[in-house]
Amino acid sequence: MxxxxxxxxxxxxxxxxxxxxxxxxxxxxxxxxxxxxxxxxxxxxxxxxxxxxxxxxxxxxxxxxxxxxxxxxxxxxxxxxxxxxxxxxxxxxxxxxxxxxxxxxxxxxxxxxxxxxxxxxxxxxxxxxxxxxxxxxxxxxxxxxxxxxxxxxxDEFVDCRFPEPTLTHADGTDGANGRVETATGEVLVVDDFGNAITNIPGSVLDGRLGERVRVEGPTQTTTAPAKRTFAAVEPGEPLVTVGSHGSVECDVNQGRGDERFGLAVGDEVVVRWER
Amino acid sequence: MxxxxxxxxxxxxxxxxxxxxxxxxxxxxxxxxxxxxxxxxxxxxxxxxxxxxxxxxxxxxxxxxxxxxxxxxxxxxxxxxxxxxxxxxxxxxxxxxxxxxxxxxxxxxxxxxxxxxxxxxxxxxxxxxxxxxxxxxxxxxxxxxxxxxxxxxxDEFVDCRFPEPTLTHADGTDGANGRVETATGEVLVVDDFGNAITNIPGSVLDGRLGERVRVEGPTQTTTAPAKRTFAAVEPGEPLVTVGSHGSVECDVNQGRGDERFGLAVGDEVVVRWER
Amino acid sequence: MxxxxxxxxxxxxxxxxxxxxxxxxxxxxxxxxxxxxxxxxxxxxxxxxxxxxxxxxxxxxxxxxxxxxxxxxxxxxxxxxxxxxxxxxxxxxxxxxxxxxxxxxxxxxxxxxxxxxxxxxxxxxxxxxxxxxxxxxxxxxxxxxxxxxxxxxxDEFVDCRFPEPTLTHADGTDGANGRVETATGEVLVVDDFGNAITNIPGSVLDGRLGERVRVEGPTQTTTAPAKRTFAAVEPGEPLVTVGSHGSVECDVNQGRGDERFGLAVGDEVVVRWER
The missing domain is CATH 3.40.50.10790 (S-adenosyl-l-methionine hydroxide adenosyltransferase, N-terminal)
Incomplete structure (x- = not known):
C-alpha cells in the first residue's frame, strides 16, 4: 500500500x-x-x-x-x-x-x-x-x-515540533497539582468544518464537561460550554470539545468555530475556566 | 467492493x-x-x-x-x-x-x-x-x-422520505386528467454546477419541451423554456430540464441556475406553464 | 488501468x-x-x-x-x-x-x-x-x-490546437536570430495555486534567469524577475518561471499570480525583457 x-x-x-x-x-x-x-x-x-x-x-x-x-x-x-x-x-x-x-x-x-x-x-x-x-x-x-x-x-534532518501549551494550575504553578485554571496554546489548524484545533491536550477537559470556559483569542473573548459532543449544544451555538485527534478545539454545532471564536491558524489562545 | x-x-x-x-x-x-x-x-x-x-x-x-x-x-x-x-x-x-x-x-x-x-x-x-x-x-x-x-x-429505524410534489391538472383537480398546469415542489439539492434540483418528477415535461414555464420561488419569478439539453439554449440563458436523476431542475447553460432562479435548498418552487 | x-x-x-x-x-x-x-x-x-x-x-x-x-x-x-x-x-x-x-x-x-x-x-x-x-x-x-x-x-473529428505565441527577436524579426525580445501569448489556464500559465514556451527564459521582465496584461503591466524556482523570491513576491509543463507562468511565491499580474484565462499577455 x-x-x-x-x-x-x-x-x-x-x-x-x-x-x-x-x-x-x-x-x-x-x-x-x-x-x-x-x-x-x-x-x-x-x-x-x-x-x-x-x-x-x-x-x-x-x-x-x-x-x-x-x-x-x-x-x-x-x-x-x-x-x-x-x-x-x-x-x-x-x-x-x-x-x-x-x-x-x-x-x-x-x-x-x-x-x-x-x-x-x-x-x-x-x-x-x-x-x-x-x-x-x-x-x-x-x-x-x-x-x-x-x-x-x-542523521541530519529538519525537525518539526508542535509548540507546547502552558497549563497553569489551581495552586498557581505550572506543575500538576490542582486542576488546570488556564491553558495557553495555539491554533494549529482549522479543519474543513471550521473547527479551530489547538495544541491544548484534551485531558484538560477531563472531569469538567458541562463547565463554561472563556476562550481568549487575539481580538475577542468568547464563552462556551465544554461538551463531549456537538449535539450537546443547539445548532449555531459554540462549544469547546476534544476532537478525535485528542486536542481541544473551538467549534460551533453546524457552524464555523473559527468565525465564532475569531481564531485563525497561528493565533495564541487562552482557555480559562469561569469561576 | x-x-x-x-x-x-x-x-x-x-x-x-x-x-x-x-x-x-x-x-x-x-x-x-x-x-x-x-x-x-x-x-x-x-x-x-x-x-x-x-x-x-x-x-x-x-x-x-x-x-x-x-x-x-x-x-x-x-x-x-x-x-x-x-x-x-x-x-x-x-x-x-x-x-x-x-x-x-x-x-x-x-x-x-x-x-x-x-x-x-x-x-x-x-x-x-x-x-x-x-x-x-x-x-x-x-x-x-x-x-x-x-x-x-x-425493526426500528428513522426513515427519510422526500416531500411529495403537488401536481394540478388542466381540469382543476390534482388527478391525472388533463395536462399538468402547475407543479408545486421543493428544491432538494443544488449540485456543483449550481443546478437547482427539485422533487418534481421529470414526467411533467413529457411532450412539452419547447414550451415556456414560469418558475415561482420565494423571492422572484423567472420564465424559461423547458428543454431537453443545456445546449438548446445560449450560454448564460436559463432553462428548465430533466436531470439524469429524473427530476426537474432549474439551470443555466454554462452558469448557475440557483442564482438565476433565486433558489436554495429547501425553497418551495412552483412550476407553471405559460398560456 | x-x-x-x-x-x-x-x-x-x-x-x-x-x-x-x-x-x-x-x-x-x-x-x-x-x-x-x-x-x-x-x-x-x-x-x-x-x-x-x-x-x-x-x-x-x-x-x-x-x-x-x-x-x-x-x-x-x-x-x-x-x-x-x-x-x-x-x-x-x-x-x-x-x-x-x-x-x-x-x-x-x-x-x-x-x-x-x-x-x-x-x-x-x-x-x-x-x-x-x-x-x-x-x-x-x-x-x-x-x-x-x-x-x-x-477520419472526421474536431481538433483542438493551442494558440501559437509570437516571438520577436533582437533583430526585429520573428525568426530565430538573436535573443527573444518580446513574447506575445495567451493565458491558457490558471491552476489551483493561482499560477497563470501561458502558451509561451519555457525556452524563452533559457540563459536569462535573473533578468527582469515586464508582463503586459489587459489591464496592467507588472515587472518581475525570471527565476528557476519559487523559493528564489521572497514570500509574497512575483516571479516569472517555467512550470513542470514546460510553459512560462506568472506566479507569486506563496500567493496568487493571477491576482498579482491581473491575468485570467484567455487574456493576451506580452512578456518583454527590460533593457
Whole structure:
C-alpha cells in the first residue's frame, strides 16, 4: 500500500500516480491533496493523526515550500512504514506516531537522504523525485531500503515540533497539582468544518464537561460550554470539545468555530475556566 | 467492493480508509466526501441516484449530525448490497433504490443495529464504528451479516422520505386528467454546477419541451423554456430540464441556475406553464 | 488501468465508477473532476501534461459543453493508450502527447466513432455512453478496439490546437536570430495555486534567469524577475518561471499570480525583457 498526500490540489497528483503505477503494482490511496499551502506543520498535524490508521505502507508526502532550494529529500523508516518527502519537518511527527503505533522507539527512526539527479524539474519534485522513490521503496520493501542506490543513511534532518501549551494550575504553578485554571496554546489548524484545533491536550477537559470556559483569542473573548459532543449544544451555538485527534478545539454545532471564536491558524489562545 | 461517502471533506475519510485496509482487501472507492454538511436528506438524494450503478458492494455512509447522541448505528441489507451508517434516514432511500435495482421488494430490507462499544470516540464514529463494521461486513459477505457479533436484528429505524410534489391538472383537480398546469415542489439539492434540483418528477415535461414555464420561488419569478439539453439554449440563458436523476431542475447553460432562479435548498418552487 | 477526468465535481463521477466496476476489473484512477467547467481546451492542456505519465491505459475524459447536441462520441487510439470522450477536441492534444510518449507518429492516431444508442440520457453521457465504452475498451484491450460493435472507424473529428505565441527577436524579426525580445501569448489556464500559465514556451527564459521582465496584461503591466524556482523570491513576491509543463507562468511565491499580474484565462499577455 502506498499513500499520497500534498498541497497540490488537482491535477498534479495524478501525474504522481501515473509515475507510481508505471513502477509499482501498489494499491495507491489519497490521504488529502488540499492541505494548507506550503504549511508543513499543518500537514504534519493531520498526518500524525491519519497515517497510524493504515496497515504497513509507504507514505509519499509533498508539502514543500522549499522546492528548488538546496533542502534535502528524505525517506524515513518508522517501524514497518516508510515516509518519503522533503526535509522540512513534515515527515517527522507522523513518523514518530507511526513508530509509536508499531511499537518502535521514536529514537529508532532511520533516515535516508535521496540523491536527486540533475536536472530534476525545478518545480515538480513530487513527480520527478518523491513519487519514483516512493514506488521504488514500495517495490523493494520497507525492510530493504538500504538496497536502493539512490538512498544513503543520514542523521541530519529538519525537525518539526508542535509548540507546547502552558497549563497553569489551581495552586498557581505550572506543575500538576490542582486542576488546570488556564491553558495557553495555539491554533494549529482549522479543519474543513471550521473547527479551530489547538495544541491544548484534551485531558484538560477531563472531569469538567458541562463547565463554561472563556476562550481568549487575539481580538475577542468568547464563552462556551465544554461538551463531549456537538449535539450537546443547539445548532449555531459554540462549544469547546476534544476532537478525535485528542486536542481541544473551538467549534460551533453546524457552524464555523473559527468565525465564532475569531481564531485563525497561528493565533495564541487562552482557555480559562469561569469561576 | 466497498464505497465511502460522507460530509467530512479531508483528511478524515483517509483515517476511515486506513481502518478498512487494515481489516479487508476490499477495493475501496470514494463516492463523495463533500455532501452538504449534516444534511442526511441531501446525501440520500444523491446516494439513491449513484449507488445503484455499482456492482454488489458494502456502502459506508457517514452524514451524522446526531453523532454523540443516542442515535443508533445501522446496517441495512438491500439485495446483495449492504449500507452502513447512522440511524437518521440517510441509508433508507438508497437502500430502497438498491433493492429495486436488484429485484428485491423494498419491504424486504433487513436492518441490523450495531452494538457500539464504549468508549468509542465521541466525535469520530466514522473511524471507530462505521468503517470497521463496513470492513467486517465486506469480509463476511452481505449474505452472512447475521454472523457478526456486533449486529443484531432490528425493526426500528428513522426513515427519510422526500416531500411529495403537488401536481394540478388542466381540469382543476390534482388527478391525472388533463395536462399538468402547475407543479408545486421543493428544491432538494443544488449540485456543483449550481443546478437547482427539485422533487418534481421529470414526467411533467413529457411532450412539452419547447414550451415556456414560469418558475415561482420565494423571492422572484423567472420564465424559461423547458428543454431537453443545456445546449438548446445560449450560454448564460436559463432553462428548465430533466436531470439524469429524473427530476426537474432549474439551470443555466454554462452558469448557475440557483442564482438565476433565486433558489436554495429547501425553497418551495412552483412550476407553471405559460398560456 | 483506466483513468477518469471530467468537470463534474461530485458525486456524478461515482456513478461512472459504478458503471465501470460492473463491466471491468480495471484499476480505476481519478485524474481530476474539477477541470474548468465546459472548457475542453483547458482540460486538454492538463491532460496533455498528466496522461503521458501513466502506463498503458484507457482514459475516459468528459468535458462536454455540447452534450445533447449532435456532436459525435469518440475513441482515439494513441499507441498503447486509448482515450474516450466527446468529439470537441479535448482528446486530441493528450492523444498526440501519448503518441509521442510511446513512439507513435501523431499522424498514426486512429479514431473510432461510438454508436450512441437512443434513448441515451440527454444529460449524462458520462454514465451512459463514455463510461461503458471505456470499460469495454479496457476489457477487449486497446489493440482490439475494432472488435467492439459500437465502434466504427472515422477520419472526421474536431481538433483542438493551442494558440501559437509570437516571438520577436533582437533583430526585429520573428525568426530565430538573436535573443527573444518580446513574447506575445495567451493565458491558457490558471491552476489551483493561482499560477497563470501561458502558451509561451519555457525556452524563452533559457540563459536569462535573473533578468527582469515586464508582463503586459489587459489591464496592467507588472515587472518581475525570471527565476528557476519559487523559493528564489521572497514570500509574497512575483516571479516569472517555467512550470513542470514546460510553459512560462506568472506566479507569486506563496500567493496568487493571477491576482498579482491581473491575468485570467484567455487574456493576451506580452512578456518583454527590460533593457
Amino acid at each position: 502506498l499513500t499520497l498526500a500534498s498541497d497540490f490540489g488537482t491535477p498534479y497528483p495524478a501525474a504522481m500516480r501515473g509515475v507510481i503505477h508505471r513502477r509499482s503494482d501498489a494499491t495507491v490511496t489519497d490521504v488529502a491533496h488540499d492541505f494548507s499551502r506550503q504549511d508543513p506543520r499543518a500537514a504534519a498535524f493531520w498526518l500524525r493523526f491519519v497515517l497510524p490508521e493504515f496497515p504497513p505502507a509507504v507514505h509519499c508526502v509533498v508539502v514543500d515550500p522549499g522546492v528548488g532550494t538546496d533542502r534535502a529529500a528524505l525517506v524515513v523508516r518508522a517501524g514497518d512504514h516508510a515516509l518519503v518527502g522533503p526535509d522540512n519537518g513534515v515527515l517527522l511527527p507522523p513518523a514518530r506516531a507511526l513508530a509509536e503505533e508499531t511499537g518502535t522507539a521514536p529514537s529508532a527512526l532511520e533516515l535516508f537522504e535521496i540523491a536527486v539527479a540533475d536536472p530534476a524539474s525545478a518545480t515538480f519534485h513530487g513527480r520527478d523525485v518523491f513519487a519514483p522513490t516512493a514506488a521504488d521503496a514500495h517495490e523493494v520493501g520497507v525492510d530493504a531500503l538500504e538496497t536502493l542506490d539512490a538512498l544513503s543513511r543520514t | 466497498l464505497t465511502l461517502a460522507s460530509d467530512f471533506g479531508t483528511p478524515y475519510p483517509a483515517a476511515m480508509r486506513g481502518v478498512i485496509h487494515r481489516r479487508s482487501d476490499a477495493t475501496v472507492t470514494d463516492v463523495a466526501h463533500d455532501f452538504s454538511r449534516q444534511d442526511p436528506r441531501a446525501a440520500a438524494f444523491w446516494l439513491r441516484f449513484v449507488l445503484p450503478e455499482f456492482p454488489p458492494a458494502v456502502h459506508c455512509v457517514v452524514v451524522d449530525p446526531g453523532v454523540g447522541t443516542d442515535r443508533a448505528a445501522l446496517v441495512v441489507r438491500a439485495g446483495d448490497h449492504a449500507l452502513v451508517g447512522p440511524d437518521n434516514g440517510v441509508l433508507l432511500p438508497p437502500a430502497r433504490a438498491l433493492a429495486e435495482e436488484t429485484g428485491t421488494a423494498p419491504s424486504a430490507l433487513e436492518l441490523f443495529e450495531i452494538a457500539v462499544a464504549d468508549p468509542a470516540s465521541a466525535t469520530f464514529h466514522g473511524r471507530d464504528v462505521f468503517a470497521p463494521t463496513a470492513a467486517d461486513a465486506h469480509e463476511v459477505g452481505v449474505d452472512a451479516l447475521e454472523t457478526l457479533d456486533a449486529l443484531s436484528r432490528t | 483506466l483513468t477518469l477526468a471530467s468537470d463534474f465535481g461530485t458525486p456524478y463521477p461515482a456513478a461512472m465508477r459504478g458503471v465501470i466496476h460492473r463491466r471491468s476489473d480495471a484499476t480505476v484512477t481519478d485524474v481530476a473532476h474539477d477541470f474548468s467547467r465546459q472548457d475542453p481546451r483547458a482540460a486538454a492542456f492538463w491532460l496533455r501534461f498528466v496522461l503521458p505519465e501513466f502506463p498503458p491505459a484507457v482514459h475516459c475524459v468528459v468535458v462536454d459543453p455540447g452534450v445533447g447536441t449532435d456532436r459525435a462520441a469518440l475513441v482515439v487510439r494513441a499507441g498503447d493508450h486509448a482515450l474516450v470522450g466527446p468529439d470537441n477536441g479535448v482528446l486530441l492534444p493528450p492523444a498526440r502527447a501519448l503518441a509521442e510518449e510511446t513512439g507513435t507518429a501523431p499522424s498514426a492516431l486512429e479514431l473510432f466513432e461510438i454508436a450512441v444508442a437512443d434513448p441515451a440520457s440527454a444529460t449524462f453521457h458520462g454514465r451512459d455512453v463514455f463510461a461503458p465504452t471505456a470499460a469495454d475498451a479496457h476489457e477487449v484491450g486497446v489493440d482490439a478496439l475494432e472488435t467492439l460493435d459500437a465502434l466504427s472507424r472515422t
